[in-house]
Every structure is written in C-alpha cells, then in structure tokens.
Amino acid sequence: MNNSIAKEKIVSLRKKRSLEDMRFKYYGFTAMCLSLAVLVFLLYTIFSKGYTAFQKTIVLLEVDYNQEVLKLTPDSSDEDMEKGKFFRVKKQAIENFFPDLSKSDIKLVKKLFSINVDKEIKDYFLDNPEVINTKQQIWVTAHSDVDQLLKGNSRRDVPEDRRKLNDIQLSYVDQLVEENRVKQVFNNFFFTKADSRHPEIAGVAGSFMGSLFTLFTVFILSFPIAIGASVYLEEFAPKNRITELIEVNISNLAAVPSIVFGLLGLGVLLNVFGLPRSTPLVGGSVLALMTLPTIIIACRASLKAVPPSIKEGALAVGATKTQAVFHHVVPLALPGTLTGTIIGLAQALGETAPLIMIGMIAFIPNIPTGLTEPSAALPVQIYLWVESAERGFQEKSAAAIMVILIFLFMMNAIAVFLRNRFERKW
Amino acid sequence: MKNIIKLIAVLALFGTTSVSARDYISIVGSSTVYPFATLVAEKMASQGMKAPVIESTGSGGGHKLFCAGVGIEHPDITNSSRAQKDKEFKLCQDGGVTDIIEVRVGNDGIAFAYAADYEWKYTNGATMKGGIDLTKEEIWQAMARDNENAPTTWYEIDKRLPKVEISIMAPPPTSGTRDAFDSLVMKKGCVKDMLVADGDCKAYREDGHVIEGGENDELYVEHITKEQGAFGIFGYSFVSNNSDKVKASMINGVEISMEGIQDYSYPIARPLFFYIKKAHIGVIPGLMDYVNEFVSEEATEGYLLDAGLVQLSPADRAAVLDAISNQTNYK
Known part of the structure; x- marks a missing residue:
C-alpha cells in the first residue's frame, strides 16, 4: 500500500x-x-x-566614328586620339537615335543616357582604333531614371508631373524595349567604380578599398600591441593592485561607446598631431584604439588556454622566461589570438560613428591608393547613399549592405577556419 | 615569428610617413549644399583634375572647422545653407582667417509636403479645391509649443481647412533646414496674440502633433505615406526628385517652383552659400578651378539645375562673379 x-x-x-x-x-x-x-x-x-543593383540597363546606340567629326585621321597617334572630339560623335549619335527628332525631343532623348556615355564611346574607340569611319552598334549605359523605371522601382502609373520621365520619354523607352534595343546586364560599375552623384555609375570600389586600408592600419597597430600587452599581463606582470586595476579597465574600455574614440581621434590625432583628415591612417588608428581591448581580452584567453606544463617543461630544461613564452606559449596561442583579432577587425569594419568624427564621411569620387589618401569606408558609404535624394541610390545602399555582410561573413569564416585548422586540443 | 615582426615594423613605418603638401581641395559644411558640391567635384574629377574631398558636417560644424586657422590641415571652403553669422565671422578673425570670399551659389526652397496620393477632403467627402494652401501663420499655429490654443486638427486653426489631425515631422535641431525653417516660418509666422506669456516663437510643440525626424528624407516619406494627412519638411531638391511620392503644399497661395524660389515669391526660400579662404588660393592647386566650375553657366544652367539647385537672378549672379574675379572680401 x-x-x-x-x-x-x-x-x-x-x-x-x-x-x-x-x-x-x-x-x-x-x-x-x-x-x-x-x-x-x-x-x-x-x-x-x-x-536589382547588381544589374544595370544598357541601350544600343549607333555611333558613327566619322573622321571629320572626330578631327582625327586613321594614322593619328595615340595622344591625338585621346583628344578626339568624342562629345560631337555622341551628340550626333543621340540626334539620330530615333528618326526625325525635333530639337526639344533630342533634349528628352539625351536624358535617357548616362553622363558616362561620352567616356564609353571614347573607350570603345581607343580599344578598337580601326573602327574609324565606320558605324558601330555600341551598348552604352542608360540613365538611372530609365534603369529604375525598367526595374519597376519608380512608378509609371502616376500623372506626368509626378514622374521623372515624361510621357514622350516613356514612349521612347517602350519603343526601345519593343525593338530590343535595351537590356539588363551585370553591373560591373558597382564593383569597379568609386562613389558618384549619378546612381548608374556609382560603385563601392572606393569605399571598399578605403575599408581595406583602414582594416590594414587597424591590424598593423592593434595586433602587435595587443600581443605585447596580453603576454606581459599574462606572463610577466606581478599580480598586484595596479595590474588588477589595469585589467578591470581593459574590460571597461571594451564597453566604451565607439563615438568616444572618434572624439579622441579628433582631439588628439587631428588637432594635436595634425594627421590628414578623412584618411584611412587616422580612421584605422581610431578603430585600432577601439578594438584593442577586445583583442587583448581574446589574446589573454588563448594564452591562458595553453597548458602551464609546456612552459614549465621549457623552463625545466633551462630556457629563460622570455624564451619559454615566445618559443612555446605564444606560437601555441597564435590561432586563438588571430581569431580574436579577426573578430575585432570585423567589429571595426562595421563601425561608423568614430569615422564621422574624423571626417571619413566625405564624397570621394576617386579610388584611394594609399593610407594617407582621403577615402570613405563601406558603412559610411551606405549612410551617404541612404541620404541621397535620387531614387537609384536606394537599391545601391541595400546592395552595399550586402557587400559589407558578405565581407563580414568571409572574415568570420576565416576566423573559424583558423580555429579549426590550427587550434590544438589538450 | 621574427620575420613577421620585422615586416610589421617596416609596414608600420611605411604607413606613418607623414604627408607634406595637400594636393586636393578640402571642403566641409552644409548637407544641403553637399549634393551640389559633389556634382561639381565629380565633374572636376572627370576632367582629370584631383577630386576635392567634401565632408557633410552641417553648416555650423563647417564654419567652426573653416575658422580654425590657415594652413593645409584646415579646410579651404565651407558650404553653408545660411549666411555666416557674426559670431562665426569673429571666430574666423580670431583664428587668423581674415580674408574670406563669400559666394552665393543659388537658392533653395523648403517644402511643407504631404504624400503625393493623398487627397485633402472635408468631412462631407468633398475634396479641397486646388489642393491645400497654408499661410505661415497657420503653420506656426500648428507647430508652436507656446500657442495657447493648441489645436488638434487643421479645422481648429481655420474653418476653410479640413478636419484632419495635425501631424508634422520636422527636422532635428542640428539641421540647416531646421535653422532656415525656424527663421523663415516659425519666427515670421509667429502670432503674438496667441503666444503664451514669455513664450518662445521657435519652440515646437511636444504633445505628439509635431515629431522630430532624423536627417534621412526617406524616414519622412515613410511617415507621411503611413499617416495620411501628415506633413513633412523637405528641401526643394528632394521634392523635385521624388514628385511621385511627395507633394508640396502651397504657401500663402504660391506653389513651390523653381521660378518662385528664384525671385522669392515662394515664401520659404533661402540663399545657399560657400565661403573661400583667400589665404589658400594659389597654395591648394585647383581651388579657383573648382569655384569657377561651380558658378559656370554649364553648371548652374545644366547639371546643378537638373539636381534642383535654383539659379540666382542675373543681378545676383553678376555680383557673385564680380566678387570671385576680384577676390573681394565679403566683410
């Protein structure tokens, strides 16, 4: 029971x-x-x-490379060719784009083409100089308004005064579609060009390089300092009040809002040391300060994970402390420290606030080639594009977010790979 | 390991070799002038010149940086969506920036706009004839904190307006558009009889009928399309670029238009400026090329006009060109 x-x-x-x-x-x-x-x-x-930003709209344009109009001859030197009157060739091509265009119609047709068309006509000729005195069918970039219309991003069912393209231009676009003189292809400009005020030719190459240079600076500055600091704190420093205080403050620093580091950069790097504004050198230095605590914490954790028996073994056979640490402990901890560094870099990649303070939020139509050249960074580029009034930049900003996400994903993948490949289990 | 350290040391040294002269123009200032300045910069770059670096710091921030001193570490030009204040001029004098050329580049209008597909209707279903038309005083009454009436619908302000709840999204205090809107609408439209004792004309109401947005225009579009009958405050270039989404209200019976902004018959119009540091002319290569490109007919009647920068009247333009060619100080 x-x-x-x-x-x-x-x-x-x-x-x-x-x-x-x-x-x-x-x-x-x-x-x-x-x-x-x-x-x-x-x-x-x-x-x-x-x-949709990965596609661009191109239009088939018949260009007549007449030598009279170009002011060139078939035997002109390369330098002369550079100076050919290509804008006149373009003007002619647009005037003959549709049969029997009136003056006002030509103006409307002109707005269907990108500002980059002059350059495309010129580049085509410079690549194929033998086309002189012939008529060529060239695919050239369409204006962003046409592009957005065909992608369905701007509406065509609204009254004329509320559209960027008027009724006549719409009928032109429809005619082009019907005659297969317009198509959508992969948008190489997005990856090869820097920022532009014209959405159809704006790309992320400039800000991508800027981000890369910035990350390079961050790595160069923060990695050695972080390793030095963590090795000292972990292996050499006496355990007393002062080192305890330092340790607590490193954790505190890791939680300081990033804009504070931006202000520090503005006050010290720009105003005291006079480093050039808007450059990856300054941006990288500020972000390095920001990521240092994170990296130090990760480095110390991986140093701690190396079994003391290894160090003690080295000491037992007569190695000095420095030898024991640098020959045995640090190499074994390296995969972990690298992983920590990459995660720190990923954090730096997505940071915008400190960059705004040191002037990296700037319009730069060139692709930067060095650390001391002004440049933008990817997150700042997104911010600038979201702000822009032109419709074409909306898809561009979303696409730039995709680029930064893929970049981040790859960095994290490298970190995971390093950890799996080199990390030793005891 | 040693090699890696050596490599890092060399690279670090290489990276920090200091820069001597600056071979590009450095421009700071207003976010309203920014889209136009960048177009000019890009035009210069396409002509093979070194592209100027343009930062969007806001008018106030721009003047502060500009006035900090003379030398390559300080900007050459600051854009401004309002004239330089006396306080800022003094700051410049103190900073050693004594010679400044003022260039008025064009005009801008501020639109009081609602969603383009919204129709203003009375409660009986009849649509308002000719769209909505507001006066500055009415806008002030709708927005001011210290208006003793505190209306909740437009009908309470004036009987000819429909019974639609007042909802306005205004720019944040850091914005130049806000500065201009405050001085052109809130100050001028201030009705003294309705102001509470010791009231501030420029303060916005805080009871939910006026909310502050950010600097991003898309946020305003989202707000006014979601909340029917809500207004947002935009620059003219945004409205002209996005006329399928937003429509500007008439102000004092005048529709927003390029001509109206140019001759100031549209009541909320303001001039745009940039300021040149004279000491940098001839030191920074291409500085005057940039300035001349900005005021050239090709720009002002071409791509800048397309982007929504309203041209100066011929008389104003002549004065500006004169000031540039003689490099006269504006003060």
Missing part, C-alpha cells in the same frame, strides 16, 4: 520534472526560431531591395 503511494509520488514528480524539461526545450526552440525569423526577415528585405 505505502509502497504504491510512494511510487505514484515518484512517477508524478518525474512527470513534472520531465515536463519542465520539455518546456525549457520548447522555450529555447522558440527563442531560436524567433531570432532566425528576424534574421531571415532582415536578409530578405535587404536582398529583395538590393539585388
């Missing part, structure tokens, strides 16, 4: 416990699903908005 009651109690208790267990599993699962759903939603909005 008693026995069965006790048994019942145990059973019900077990049921309760396993129910609790189930519930907890269920909570965890929902939390994960929820965060996954948010992530998918985020990625979906970005991708659905941005994928």
